Amino acid sequence: MKKYLLILMPFLLALACGGGDGGGSSSANPTPGLQPAANAVQISILYAPESELYMPAAIEQFNRAYTEGRNPVSGQPLADNETPIFVTGEPASSGTVAQGIINAFIAPNNANVAKPTIFGPSVSHWLALVNYQVGRQVFDLADSPPTALAPVVIAIWESRLKAIQEKNGGEAVGWEELLEVLNSPNGWADYNIPGDRTTVYYGHTDPLVSSTALSTLIAEFYASARYNGDNANFRRLALEQVNDPQVQQGVRNIEQLIRHYSSRTTEFKEYIAQGPNYLDFVALEENDLIYINQGKTAYQPPEKLVALYPKEGTFWHEHPFAIPQADWVTPEQRAAAKTFTDFIRSEPIQQRVLESGFRPANPQVPVGYPIVAELGVDPNQPANILEVPDPDVIAAVQASWQYVKKQADVLLVIDTSGSMQGDKIEQARTAATAFLDKMPAQNQVGLVTFSESVNTLVPLASFEGNQAQVRNGINSLDAQGDTALYDAIQQSIEILQNFGTGKEERIQAIVILSDGQDTASNGSLQQVVEQINLSRQERNPVIVIPVAYGADADINALNAIARASATKVQSGDPANIQKVLEVISSYF
Amino acid sequence: MQQSKFLFFAIIGLAVVVVIGMVLARPLLPDQPVPLPAAAQAVSIRVAVAPSIRPWAEQAARAFSQQEARIQVQVVEVEGLVPGGLFTTNPQVTSPAGWLAEASFVVDLAREEGLDQFGAAVPVAESALAWGTFNDKQASFEQVYGPVSWDSIHAKGTAPADPLNLVMTAPDNSAEGLAVLISAAAVPLNRTVLSAADVRQSEPWLVETFQDNTRLLPRPAEAFATQGRSVGDVGLLSLVTWRRARLPERTDFSLTPLQPAVVLNYPLVTWTGAPPAEQAAVEAFRNFLLSEPQQQTLADFFLDRPGTASPGVQADGEAVQALLRWAERTLR
Numbered sequence: 001m002k003k004y005l006l007i008l009m010p011f012l013l014a015l016a017c018g019g020g021d022g023g024g025s026s027s028a029n030p031t032p033g034l035q036p037a038a039n040a041v042q043i044s045i046l047y048a049p050e051s052e053l054y055m056p057a058a059i060e061q062f063n064r065a066y067t068e069g070r071n072p073v074s075g076q077p078l079a080d081n082e083t084p085i086f087v088t089g090e091p092a093s094s095g096t097v098a099q100g101i102i103n104a105f106i107a108p109n110n111a112n113v114a115k116p117t118i119f120g121p122s123v124s125h126w127l128a129l130v131n132y133q134v135g136r137q138v139f140d141l142a143d144s145p146p147t148a149l150a151p152v153v154i155a156i157w158e159s160r161l162k163a164i165q166e167k168n169g170g171e172a173v174g175w176e177e178l179l180e181v182l183n184s185p186n187g188w189a190d191y192n193i194p195g196d197r198t199t200v201y202y203g204h205t206d207p208l209v210s211s212t213a214l215s216t217l218i219a220e221f222y223a224s225a226r227y228n229g230d231n232a233n234f235r236r237l238a239l240e241q242v243n244d245p246q247v248q249q250g251v252r253n254i255e256q257l258i259r260h261y262s263s264r265t266t267e268f269k270e271y272i273a274q275g276p277n278y279l280d281f282v283a284l285e286e287n288d289l290i291y292i293n294q295g296k297t298a299y300q301p302p303e304k305l306v307a308l309y310p311k312e313g314t315f316w317h318e319h320p321f322a323i324p325q326a327d328w329v330t331p332e333q334r335a336a337a338k339t340f341t342d343f344i345r346s347e348p349i350q351q352r353v354l355e356s357g358f359r360p361a362n363p364q365v366p367v368g369y370p371i372v373a374e375l376g377v378d379p380n381q382p383a384n385i386l387e388v389p390d391p392d393v394i395a396a397v398q399a400s401w402q403y404v405k406k407q408a409d410v411l412l413v414i415d416t417s418g419s420m421q422g423d424k425i426e427q428a429r430t431a432a433t434a435f436l437d438k439m440p441a442q443n444q445v446g447l448v449t450f451s452e453s454v455n456t457l458v459p460l461a462s463f464e465g466n467q468a469q470v471r472n473g474i475n476s477l478d479a480q481g482d483t484a485l486y487d488a489i490q491q492s493i494e495i496l497q498n499f500g501t502g503k504e505e506r507i508q509a510i511v512i513l514s515d516g517q518d519t520a521s522n523g524s525l526q527q528v529v530e531q532i533n534l535s536r537q538e539r540n541p542v543i544v545i546p547v548a549y550g551a552d553a554d555i556n557a558l559n560a561i562a563r564a565s566a567t568k569v570q571s572g573d574p575a576n577i578q579k580v581l582e583v584i585s586s587y588f
Numbered sequence: 589m590q591q592s593k594f595l596f597f598a599i600i601g602l603a604v605v606v607v608i609g610m611v612l613a614r615p616l617l618p619d620q621p622v623p624l625p626a627a628a629q630a631v632s633i634r635v636a637v638a639p640s641i642r643p644w645a646e647q648a649a650r651a652f653s654q655q656e657a658r659i660q661v662q663v664v665e666v667e668g669l670v671p672g673g674l675f676t677t678n679p680q681v682t683s684p685a686g687w688l689a690e691a692s693f694v695v696d697l698a699r700e701e702g703l704d705q706f707g708a709a710v711p712v713a714e715s716a717l718a719w720g721t722f723n724d725k726q727a728s729f730e731q732v733y734g735p736v737s738w739d740s741i742h743a744k745g746t747a748p749a750d751p752l753n754l755v756m757t758a759p760d761n762s763a764e765g766l767a768v769l770i771s772a773a774a775v776p777l778n779r780t781v782l783s784a785a786d787v788r789q790s791e792p793w794l795v796e797t798f799q800d801n802t803r804l805l806p807r808p809a810e811a812f813a814t815q816g817r818s819v820g821d822v823g824l825l826s827l828v829t830w831r832r833a834r835l836p837e838r839t840d841f842s843l844t845p846l847q848p849a850v851v852l853n854y855p856l857v858t859w860t861g862a863p864p865a866e867q868a869a870v871e872a873f874r875n876f877l878l879s880e881p882q883q884q885t886l887a888d889f890f891l892d893r894p895g896t897a898s899p900g901v902q903a904d905g906e907a908v909q910a911l912l913r914w915a916e917r918t919l920r
């Protein structure tokens with residue numbers, strides 16, 4: 001009997017229970033601190049520098065949730081089989097990372113190799129470019145969701161935009177109208193803008209590394225193809241349009257508005273914040289413009305900057321999160337990367353994204369402050385968006401850059417007075433060499449030194465031809481004697497003003513590296529300032545970029561020179577002078 | 589001993605009566621679990637699910653697995669239109685036991701492409717398609733071309749110097765995009781059932797309407813919601829997609845039902861290559877999805893009940909395949 005009852009017992013128990021609960025979960029023990037748990041899936045993200053406003057805090061919140069035993073997306077305790085995730089991340093220029101990922105596939109021994117689990121560029125152009133350059137689908141663009149949105153805008157002073165709108169009867173404004181200012185005989189004066197400057201100052205970053213610049217350059221090609229090409233009503237920019245000499249000339253004309261370039265958006269944010277004397281307009285992501293108008297830059301803008309959404313069209317930067325199809329990403333990491341993406345797209349984080357000046361990528365979070373007119377932006381714009389061209393077209397646009405960019409005449413002027421002896425001149429030589437390493441061959445470069453007198457060591461000429469001469473000149477620098485700083489600047493301005501034909505279409509710049517007070521000039525600081533002011537009235541003024549080298553540099557004099565030239569003094573010392581000159585080299 | 593035997597058979601008899609009674613009574617009780625097929629042992633099944641219905645399917649799978657201790661349902665999201673990589677006759681690879689597809693025509697397409705081991709397509713939810721546009725854009729469109737319809741869209745698509753920007757999902761990886769093409773292909777022929785020959789006949793009209801006028805986006809409704817008017821003139825998506833992006837709640841945005849209608853009917857099909865116990869478990873899960881409590885939750889996930897809209901056009905697998913090939917050649 002017992003035997004039979006034992007056989008029946010499970011059956012009877014099952015009957016009595018009427019089924020059972022197959023589910024069930026338990027919470028994992030929280031882990032103190034923010035070190036990854038031993039069993040954590042570790043992933044890395046390289047994100048666009050603009051995301052720095054919210055990304056580090058979001059990463060910390062994500063990691064903290066796991067160390068406390070919660071799922072960061074649901075907020076629920078971790079399930080038994082749920083593996084914690086630990087994210088590390090850092091900001092990096094989209095173009096640099098894209099090249100690093102390309103190198104990981106085709107040139108793994110290159111110094112720039114990037115192997116992130118998530119690549120978060122500002123715009124998906126870079127993902128398409130990686131796919132194109134590698135020759136296979138490294139990134140699935142359809143599976144790279146947006147995490148923050150920002151249209152690319154022209155940040156322009158409100159007074160200047162109003163002046164243009166008044167002149168064109170309130171019609172929409174775009175590249176066409178901006179070019180009209182440049183081509184107007186008296187420049188801004190014809191638009192009732194006071195001041196003696198006739199030319200236009202425009203700036204954008206380097207399209208080989210910067211998303212904003214790449215989008216801006218593509219937008220310039222679109223605009224030029226509409227005005228200069230065979231078909232004004234085309235939908236998507238094509239290869240033949242990019243290669244059309246007339247279209248390229250149109251882009252070159254737009255680039256004539258350029259005052260100088262830079263590799264870093266931060267540089268332009270700080271520059272334009274100084275006021276209309278420094279730049280009239282600059283290509284930025286909308287959130288950068290909001291940042292300036294919120295007074296977050298070192299300089300407080302003297303008037304409001306407003307977003308011009310060009311009538312010819314612009315691009316959305318959608319900050320996609322893309323996971324490479326690569327052997328360095330395991331299936332577990334891929335799943336973890338998707339969880340982190342869901343977290344960044346969740347409502348609480350998207351609220352923070354909005355507070356940082358981006359438009360939320362999650363439709364559940366409505367657009368609100370700071371996307372408001374008081375901060376210079378229009379939540380109902382942009383109205384006209386350009387189609388993202390095919391990757392081969394984007395690559396062709398990038399390749400055209402060296403031909404369409406505004407070229408430069410650059411005089412490198414180096415103090416070789418006695419105070420430069422020792423480590424200073426040694427580091428200056430290294431830094432100047434690094435400066436030349438980044439200099440495009442199409443530019444014209446000259447080398448001037450000064451101590452008690454001014455010597456043109458290498459005359460201004462095509463850098464392609466005189467590169468060896470300039471490098472030899474730098475290697476032979478020797479420090480001795482007094483400091484004829486003012487004479488050096490005056491003579492350098494004259495060299496540029498008297499230099500050959502076509503200088504109207506080139507950036508004319510003096511980069512002067514000085515470590516001390518003027519002790520030997522015939523001229524005075526006032527004369528230098530007057531000469532610079534006179535140059536500012538010309539169609540293509542000479543730009544003087546002073547570098548204060550070391551603690552003894554005459555910062556007051558250099559500031560006066562920078563103010564007159566509407567630039568700013570760059571400060572360096574033997575430890576960082578190379579980096580300073582590398583940044584300046586990206587201006588050209 | 590005789591007594592023990594009697595007691596034993598009495599208990600057995602009682603148990604059988606109770607079991608039979610419970611089995612018979614269960615369907616009559618509104619909130620009771622649906623009947624299970626006879627399955628002696630616990631079964632764990634994977635069900636491949638289209639992304640647009642995944643949230644609903646996941647909560648249902650959790651509820652079902654809790655309710656039916658012997659069946660555990662794991663939801664696997666399908667990437668792409670047809671889950672060719674998931675379902676296979678290769679004995680080395682274990683296929684999911686079921687597929688909750690976006691539409692019956694996608695299952696037909698899968699069969700056309702060689703995945704012919706799917707059982708009957710039984711719809712468990714539904715979502716019709718609708719045009720969506722910002723009111724001001726719609727007003728200016730209607731002023732020139734009349735109410736939004738395939739005829740007016742075609743008129744703008746063929747108008748010189750007035751480019752059309754029709755936003756949809758890519759037909760090669762979404763049933764939504766394919767549904768758009770099925771509806772459009774029926775227009776020039778005025779058909780309600782499409783064959784591959786009909787598709788070929790409609791191609792010139794499709795080219796005029798779509799080529800150079802179409803913007804294919806991975807998340808179009810989300811783009812309309814977050815990027816506003818700049819996204820395009822008009823979008824053509826399923827109601828579930830529009831609703832999920834909260835666009836119908838906006839006062840500046842309007843939806844217009846697509847005519848002729850093509851419906852995403854979300855059939856759950858069994859993979860007949862799976863073991864019988866797993867197939868039975870899929871059927872049990874399907875019954876659970878069709879049970880009243882689960883059907884009531886559809887609205888929470890922006891879906892409708894099966895049969896809410898009448899499909900205006902049906903297309904067989906061959907016709908759908910022809911449309912897919914056309915889209916691959918023509919649309920970017």
